[in-house]
Amino acid sequence: MFLGLDLSTQQLKGVTINEKLDIVQEVVVDFDKDFPSYNTTKGVYKHGHEVVAPVAMWLDAIDLLCARLAKIMDVSEIQGICGAGQQHAGVFWLEGAERALGSLETNSTLKSQLEKYLYSSSPNWQDATTSRECREMEAVVGGPDKLADLTGSKAHLRFTGPQIKRFRRLHPDIYEKTERIGLASSFLMSVFLQREAPLEISDVCGMNLWDIQNEQFDSRLLDDVAGPFQGSDLAIKLGSVEMNGAKQLGRIGSYFSEKYGFSSHCQIIPITGDNPATLLSLPLRPGKDVLLSLGTSTTALMATSNYVCSPEYHMFGHPIVTNHFMVMLCYKNGSLARETVRDSINEKYQVQDKSSWELFNEFTLKERMDSRSFPDQKIGLYYPLREIIPAVGPGAWRFNIRNDKLEPVTESSESWTSPDDDARAIVESQFLDIRNRITPLLTDVSRPQRVYVVGGASRNEAIVQMISEILGCDVYRLKQGASNACAIGGAVKAAYAMNQQNLSFDEFVQQSWDENKKIELIRSMPEKSIYDIYGRLLPYLAEAQEIAVHQSEQDDK
Template sequence: MEVQESIVFRCNMNLSSIVLGIDSSTQSTSAIVLNAASGKIEAEVRVNYKNDYRLKEYVLDPTTMVLPPLEPGEASQPAQMYLAALDACFSDLYKSCPNLIGKTEAINVSAQQHGQIWLSEKGVQSIYNLRSPMDNWKLTDYFADGFSSERAPIWMSSNSLKESMQIRKFVGGPNAITKISGSNSPVRFTGSVLARTASLLEEAYRNTERIHLISSFLAAVLSGDPNAPIDWGNGSGTGLMNWREKVWDQVLIDATISCGLPDSNLLSRLPPLSSPLTVIGKIAPYFTKKYGFSQDCLIIASSGDNPQTKVLASGSMLSLGTSFVIMGQGSQPVLEANAMYDGIGRPFLFGCRTNGSLTWDDLRKRSGYLSSDYQVSEKALASVTPGSITRICQPREESFPISPILDIGNELPFAENYAGVVDSSLSLVYLASRSFSGLDSESITVTGGGSSSYEVLKRIAGIWGRKVLQIKDAGAALGAAVAAACALVAKNSVENFIEVIRNRVIKPSRVVDPEDKIYNAYHRSSGYLENLQDIFLNSIAKKSDHYGK
């Protein structure tokens, strides 16, 4: 696509603008300072929840990074931890690049999707109080009594099956709810998790004045505005938003209330919805006084980690992290995927295989290797012909495609076993996403830890039948920074500008073309993909009580 460099900026901005992207994830909070003119990352910091001394009071399970569960499947993190990590991030930036902080024109947040924060009436006031900062106070001091529940339910929650089924049934079944919300009432979405959590913490829910997503909560804190909106992308992940109309939907709200919420005032607890590029205000004086941000620094509406990451790809994108996430073009919801909007407001379709590389790591450990011994797994993949072994290993229930625990195929020596599991997990993502990840046929962008493996990239090129572009640094914080720069340009320039800045920022680390021999092994008649699909569907049919989850 040919793009022009003549971009009109809002607020008298220019292409030398410094923007800041923040990502509040399950394991860390990171920040990237980006020069929009050069595409250069000027500074980057990360605060890890597990080992940063400033977060030592927040005791999490070292493997799952969540609090001890209230019941099986419940997954929460301390709400205060996100504030302490944000302060720590800014403190590290201030020490390393104080001049850049003062030049920052805009801040945009990414945060783990579906996670929610319950604010009490005092918590709403605490956000306003950031406009009149107290000497030597930390963010956590303002919110000492600010949360109706100190627990922030996150995307890992899997205890809301009953509620998700009730919501789906109330609306009229899979097709009806997908048409309205863009998704088939997934277990991990905010609405069903909220309903389940409210049944466990009824008093806390009754005392809740405002329910924010983690991204909108941090945007509210940064702007000193408790009414900071939820953007359309993260709104899509609540199961409460009408995907086409981009408004809170009363039918979806009523469906959630029908799960047994303590009262019927859910809608009044939600902030408004907006475009992810909305400028919601200037930075709160707390941050100008403590860290030296300009009082004119703008706060953008913010979004979820998947929408912000999708900003960095023009077509389909496959993220190989703890979960495998496939994101493809699409302007109409389909049952097989979740319809969302990215961090600049473009529609896309999304599927998440919850246990992704976690299954690969487990297999290495079970075979006597370190989970991080990537060299042994690379040698294993290189020694086995792609598409030659059918082996499905799902030690946990899966979300994409929806399926129960499965163990199919013979236990083989490590190399063959590992190659078979890698082939099947990637191929099942492909098979489940064919209705949307094949709509743009030129290439597929691959990122995440698993993308460092050349043998994995070869298999992806063969399975998808497309050129693979490996992007090492395509994280959500960078996507948030790029989206922040987009928020500073005139609305009619965004489509052109995203191509300009993406070409500056994103450089493929490796390009892998599909090999005919590998492609044919997967795609020929009665070949690997066809056989895998038959075996998988037959196994699902035998455990049909799990299907539709």
């Protein structure tokens, strides 16, 4: 049996799986519901642009999850523990933390013994207080493109490096007394090992400090964050980075074996970030398969051996496969933007059920392209929120393609019926953009072999059909565990670490994975001619985005 943990913003989840990678038990601790005394809202405190979580609450959650798990199963059967932590969340261990971790007593709680050795809060990914720090860090290495080439991402408000720099500026005395700076992932490892744990090879890439290709912290960035000539001190606080994602770090601490009944031989495996763990929850073949999370925002994840960086997306070290990487594309305007069009259609046609997708889907499929024709085409860009990829908006832009040229659509134009035509246009533009950006990351194939879809829109047959036609591949959906992908990915990682038998991770998963149980084919690969016709739209999409970006830049001035 193997346990996967997921320390997310709102919950701590635990999922156990067997050697066939089947889910056996699931346990959830909901922060707002289970710990009302902390007065959090969706797991955090918000003060303007500052968004933080109380670290003591996480300690209470670990105790509660272990107690609940021990009530419903024999936890001594768990051979290995791995999991995921919300990415970028910095945890500041104070002087004496290592000693306190090593001397935990079972007659007291984790919180009562460790709280005073931790800074009270951890920045959440929603925090937006580090604009100044981001600009300064990018300037140190020559701009956002250079920082992305170096660390896999341009500077982002939520990333740990800018957050540490701000922390040092606001709390210099506490920073000096900090013994170790970790992440949510290494925090979990430290508690279960009862000693300070290393950072993990994939999660460390979410700090804007790690030189991915040279596999070391960048001295210029360390000096910038810690102060002139103080980078070596910060390097000591950060500690080592575990390069082997399948390493058995050591046995679980006596606190857990004596208090809850875990086996003293249970091993702790390097815990990663939430997105890298999600990558491991499915048998994604590097450079060939894509995972699309279709929630309020849209996230595309894939593994690749090609290190191709851009300020518009993220590259991380792969959590378990050496010399490979994880690419992550994040779009703010996913389902949110589609819902805006849906609502306009339902209002126009006076649909009583305001949340119905029936008319939206009808218009989406009504005049879509097929292998028989290439009618006058439309390009529509829709960004209710300012977008990340590309950096544009908020706003909407509509174009017709006439005689191989883009023509902006005016409000009085009869060639575009809004919002009817917006349905197909928004779905096409969203997934054509993903196609355009993932193509350079594919290996030995010109288009993905499989796309796995999770999230609310994975149940929308019209959207799934368009994804299949635009990306040109089979589309699969999970039958079970889609809401616990992070924890499942962690559990799979633990299973592999404990049963490698000289197999690669991909071989291990393929050998253990019962495809018929876990996934279903929901859309087969379309005719190649349809895929090729959509390819003809790509340059027009790029041109339309350039126009929108330019207008957004002008509006910002």
